Amino acid sequence: MKPNMCVDFAGLKLKNPVMPASGCFGFGREYANFYDLSKLGAIVVKATTSQPRKGNPTPRVTEVRGGMLNSIGLANPGVDRVIADELPWLQQFDIPVIVNVAGETIEEYCTVVDRICQSGLAHAIELNVSCPNVQQGGLSFGVDPKVLGELLEAVRRVCTLPLIVKLSPNVTDIVEIAKAAEDAGADGLSLINTLIGMKIDINRRRPVLARGSGGLSGPAIKPVAIHMVYQVAKAVKIPILGIGGINTAEDVIEFVMAGAAAVEVGTANFTNPFACPEIIADLEKYMSKRGIKNLEEIRGCAL
Amino acid sequence: MKPNMCVDFAGLKLKNPVMPASGCFGFGREYANFYDLSKLGAIVVKATTSQPRKGNPTPRVTEVRGGMLNSIGLANPGVDRVIADELPWLQQFDIPVIVNVAGETIEEYCTVVDRICQSGLAHAIELNVSCPNVQQGGLSFGVDPKVLGELLEAVRRVCTLPLIVKLSPNVTDIVEIAKAAEDAGADGLSLINTLIGMKIDINRRRPVLARGSGGLSGPAIKPVAIHMVYQVAKAVKIPILGIGGINTAEDVIEFVMAGAAAVEVGTANFTNPFACPEIIADLEKYMSKRGIKNLEEIRGCAL
Amino acid sequence: MKVKISDKKELASGIWQMDVSGDFPYTEVQPGQFVHIQVGDGHDHVLRRPISIAEVNPEQSRLTIVFRIVGEGTEWLAQQSVGNVLDVIGPLGNGFKSVKNARSLIVGGGIGIPPLYELAKRLKVEGNKVDIFLGFRRGDEVFWKERFAKFGNVQLYTEDGALGTKGFVTSGIEARLIENPKLWDYVYACGPRGMLKAVQELIMDLPVGGGVSLEERMACGVGACYGCTCETTAEESKRICVDGPVFDWREVKL
Amino acid sequence: MKVKISDKKELASGIWQMDVSGDFPYTEVQPGQFVHIQVGDGHDHVLRRPISIAEVNPEQSRLTIVFRIVGEGTEWLAQQSVGNVLDVIGPLGNGFKSVKNARSLIVGGGIGIPPLYELAKRLKVEGNKVDIFLGFRRGDEVFWKERFAKFGNVQLYTEDGALGTKGFVTSGIEARLIENPKLWDYVYACGPRGMLKAVQELIMDLPVGGGVSLEERMACGVGACYGCTCETTAEESKRICVDGPVFDWREVKL
Ligand SMILES: Cc1cc2nc3c(=O)[nH]c(=O)nc-3n(C[C@H](O)[C@H](O)[C@H](O)COP(=O)(O)OP(=O)(O)OC[C@H]3O[C@@H](n4cnc5c(N)ncnc54)[C@H](O)[C@@H]3O)c2cc1C
Ligand SMILES: Cc1cc2nc3c(=O)[nH]c(=O)nc-3n(C[C@H](O)[C@H](O)[C@H](O)COP(=O)(O)OP(=O)(O)OC[C@H]3O[C@@H](n4cnc5c(N)ncnc54)[C@H](O)[C@@H]3O)c2cc1C
Ligand SMILES: Cc1cc2nc3c(=O)[nH]c(=O)nc-3n(C[C@H](O)[C@H](O)[C@H](O)COP(=O)(O)O)c2cc1C
Ligand SMILES: Cc1cc2nc3c(=O)[nH]c(=O)nc-3n(C[C@H](O)[C@H](O)[C@H](O)COP(=O)(O)O)c2cc1C
Ligand code: FES
Numbered sequence A, B: 001m002k003p004n005m006c007v008d009f010a011g012l013k014l015k016n017p018v019m020p021a022s023g024c025f026g027f028g029r030e031y032a033n034f035y036d037l038s039k040l041g042a043i044v045v046k047a048t049t050s051q052p053r054k055g056n057p058t059p060r061v062t063e064v065r066g067g068m069l070n071s072i073g074l075a076n077p078g079v080d081r082v083i084a085d086e087l088p089w090l091q092q093f094d095i096p097v098i099v100n101v102a103g104e105t106i107e108e109y110c111t112v113v114d115r116i117c118q119s120g121l122a123h124a125i126e127l128n129v130s131c132p133n134v135q136q137g138g139l140s141f142g143v144d145p146k147v148l149g150e151l152l153e154a155v156r157r158v159c160t161l162p163l164i165v166k167l168s169p170n171v172t173d174i175v176e177i178a179k180a181a182e183d184a185g186a187d188g189l190s191l192i193n194t195l196i197g198m199k200i201d202i203n204r205r206r207p208v209l210a211r212g213s214g215g216l217s218g219p220a221i222k223p224v225a226i227h228m229v230y231q232v233a234k235a236v237k238i239p240i241l242g243i244g245g246i247n248t249a250e251d252v253i254e255f256v257m258a259g260a261a262a263v264e265v266g267t268a269n270f271t272n273p274f275a276c277p278e279i280i281a282d283l284e285k286y287m288s289k290r291g292i293k294n295l296e297e298i299r300g301c302a303l
Numbered sequence C, D: 001m002k003v004k005i006s007d008k009k010e011l012a013s014g015i016w017q018m019d020v021s022g023d024f025p026y027t028e029v030q031p032g033q034f035v036h037i038q039v040g041d042g043h044d045h046v047l048r049r050p051i052s053i054a055e056v057n058p059e060q061s062r063l064t065i066v067f068r069i070v071g072e073g074t075e076w077l078a079q080q081s082v083g084n085v086l087d088v089i090g091p092l093g094n095g096f097k098s099v100k101n102a103r104s105l106i107v108g109g110g111i112g113i114p115p116l117y118e119l120a121k122r123l124k125v126e127g128n129k130v131d132i133f134l135g136f137r138r139g140d141e142v143f144w145k146e147r148f149a150k151f152g153n154v155q156l157y158t159e160d161g162a163l164g165t166k167g168f169v170t171s172g173i174e175a176r177l178i179e180n181p182k183l184w185d186y187v188y189a190c191g192p193r194g195m196l197k198a199v200q201e202l203i204m205d206l207p208v209g210g211g212v213s214l215e216e217r218m219a220c221g222v223g224a225c226y227g228c229t230c231e232t233t234a235e236e237s238k239r240i241c242v243d244g245p246v247f248d249w250r251e252v253k254l
């Protein structure tokens, strides 16, 4: 029996629960050379800011055991060009487009979210709150429940699409942050973003990345991600997008059992450009073989 | 030219900078079957509590990509038997003995530290502050600078040995915690303890560890550890013991360049029981080859 | 310690026998002890895998292990070729103590059977009269029945009934004990928890010796990490890797 | 794409040449493009390694790469045996455009030399008169001098002076340009940043075409991650993996 792969996520109808993670798939053009993007559950595009951004100096990627570090620094063409060039192109594929939004001030977030919603070219917003808050000394919006609440209340007012908040794992208590997001009106949560890490080139005696530190992603962070999804799933009612080190259909199952409704695949796209469609095909096989009719059946079953 | 491997750490004279990490080496007896413990820079013994503790239900260890999870739960024979049976046996080796102390209340920490100091059988205390504080709703002592400060002030009063505070990495801002420890009179810092993680057995649909979550250790956490050592080394004056995923002499060099004065090796002992003496030998070779006369020369050079 | 794979074969579906040779303290091995094997290139897996010593042949410098593929580590092991080198530590743990000239019962279930092989051999050499009950889930998983027959009277049970008697070993043992509660002086067992518990209940009140071998997930394998504990009648927990894997029947809580 | 290693040899200390064959769009390759190679079993390394295509032989379905061992990935690659299969994606990036019947200069430094080989071959075929300046740090690192000599006039430089002229290629190029600033219509280069910068300064004000190939650490290799950017005269940064690795001399900031 063929399982039903469809998933409802915060009002979005996904034909399957697997989508590429923000920053790991550009705006889709590059991977469209490898396969038909309509196979995806959805697409989450690169972080979009109000102005074009060049990002940090290079080197800005490097490998570590079980993962990689990046300090891309939100390089993107800015919301105008995203709306003019990227989102229209994505309409040809029959999948929801989720726009990842970043900013340095509450105003910037609001402007970008408003523009994206007005454009009519996106289906949901994923708010990346790991960005430094320039108005509050550069601490990330995502580490303080009060600051996060203020941001979300402002964004909520202009956001006419489902609002998914992508949390930073670099916090003492992820549950407290997740609840603050739920209380402030988030329709869903994405977790996790990257852990902060560093690698030192012992020959050059300097950090490998020009910026010093970077975000750790890949299989190395999966246990941390599973644990956070598990904890948050116990504490909130809104659905969760599980992210962190997903490489196989079994990894997807693990996240779903920990409470995720759907997942994002990041670093694995670099290892294997066909990662997403392969995971989707394997997931269907896995579910048929075990008689899992739909993912709802096993969602959170390990809680 | 032979490099000088000696390191001064918070008043301890170490013949080299490499010591086994707490909980990964028991009280040394088992590894004494493999090699002469006098080769080590020091030994850090298993967490010691006031009463004997059985720890958590099993399974309490499992492997993950690039690391492992443990939920041992501070199993130990209690301070009386540690003083009666374990520490006297360790005196035969010509190395400093560092006793890792854990507790659930400020009183318990103080009692254990006092007993160990009075015994005259240890050279330093490593205070494990990742333990849940039962008087404050179970949140770890190590996540709140104020709570940590109170604990350390109390411990400082009874502690006649160098006091090394081992920090939890599961916090929003490690620098703030490190500074609180320094201000409260810590002589040195150990970082990092394990990250919190989880693995789900998708066949049994339950977490693999009986307790659910566990501490993530091994190479997977090295970038996080390097980054925290780096940040803290910039902010404090007291010396740092670098811990997290160390497997090779090059890893030691990386931690030293990030600002550590010496290091602890944990999980690698399980992979290879000869890990510590092999790393020490390789480190000496590395230093000779590169003309590094002593580690002080390169300590923090990447900052 | 580095040992070289000198032979390997698939005994039954997913169950492999592997012979290794090299510098190893063969003569020190007690039946029921295990080796802790590094899997992968020393980078990919931080933990070794414990596998029991099935047989030891000091004259030929040979150690035999039998394992079932259940995950990445055992999969890797099965893929190693003859001539490849394995990094092992051992012999580890506390094995079975055997006595001379007694009437002994050996009870093995599935992949718990191989650790009993060296024991059966020694019991026979030392003049024991040995009954051997072997249980498998399915007929196509059966292995080493003939090998064990050299050392005693083998009774085979399978849950699917494809070979031997259909059902659990414990039913056969119970029947014999009802006939004669004094049939055996020593009982030795290794296998799934459920089986061990059932055997324990059958013999708990009988004046038999012997021992039971346990399993738990292990990290260090040498007693240092407290990862592999189990509850016994003693006040503190015991570590299966050093205090076991073989325990006294009356000591362990199953 | 899966390709099989059909030949490998060590060209100089730590520098390997490897031929691979299999289903690959050989005829689409532009000189200067690269392949993105999976190293390890697909688990140990999350990132592929970019290696330039040195030569392509569509008739024999053969692709040649040359690489220097600098870390785990290139070490792994060098250890692969003939017959092993590699997972590659490519050809990737934006290569050198060549024109017919021009006077061309090729400047290569160290491991930056192989990507220029296919270019030299094509320039020759297309009737160019080619000068080739090759620079190495040490005499014992020199490779492919003879191979390049088939396509043009090779000038060899080593920093240690063990082979060819002692010093940097740029001194030779500068001398020639002083003699005749119009000597070359096109200049193509690949090698260390310092060398490329020096060449750029020499030719910046001359009316030459051609291009320069850059390197940066890469993740995706296909333009999706923005990991490998560089600064150019354009307002936004360019991605070396898709907008490069070959750029116009006047476009890049070195
Ligand atoms: C003292 C001792 C002796 C053993 N002797 C043998 C033997 O002779 N032959 C044999 O086939 N197996 C034996 N085992 C079990 C063997 O160690 C595990 O099957 C092996 O470690 C699994 O490794 P893996 O990487 O293939 O699987 P993993 O991916 O690590 O795990 C796959 C599954 O295997 C099981 N498992 C994992 N580790 C253990 C463990 N330590 N104990 C029990 N189950 C585990 C779990 O159900 C898990 O879901 C023994 C275990 C112990 C503790
Ligand atoms: C477009 C392109 C084409 C290339 N072509 C070739 C080639 O034909 N032959 C060849 O030998 N090398 C080539 N390189 C460099 C090659 O990709 C790196 O040497 C390789 O990725 C290192 O992998 P590793 O695992 O061995 O080393 P790592 O352990 O990853 O790194 C070791 C050292 O290699 C250097 N390095 C790592 N990645 C890169 C990178 N992407 N670019 C430059 N330096 C790096 C750093 O100095 C680092 O300290 C090319 C790079 C690019 C971007
Ligand atoms: C190169 C790179 C760029 C990223 N850029 C973004 C981004 O722009 N916005 C964002 O929310 N997350 C970004 N991320 C984080 C990923 O979306 C994802 O949360 C993280 O990588 C963990 O998933 P993984 O382990 O599957 O890669 C980026 C990650 C990588 C590796
Ligand atoms: C099995 C195990 C038990 C541990 N027990 C303790 C402990 O009792 N006290 C403590 O401070 N840290 C304990 N730790 C943490 C280690 O000392 C160390 O901080 C951590 O494992 C990171 O180092 P590694 O990556 O080298 O293992 C334990 C770690 C492991 C793996
Ligand atoms: S496995 Fe470490 S104590 Fe037994």
Ligand code: FES
Pocket (backbone or CB within 6 Å): D217, D218, D219, D220, D221, D222, D223, D224, D225, D226, D227, D228, D229, D239, D240, D241, D242
């Ligand atoms: S490597 Fe990803 S954009 Fe170039």
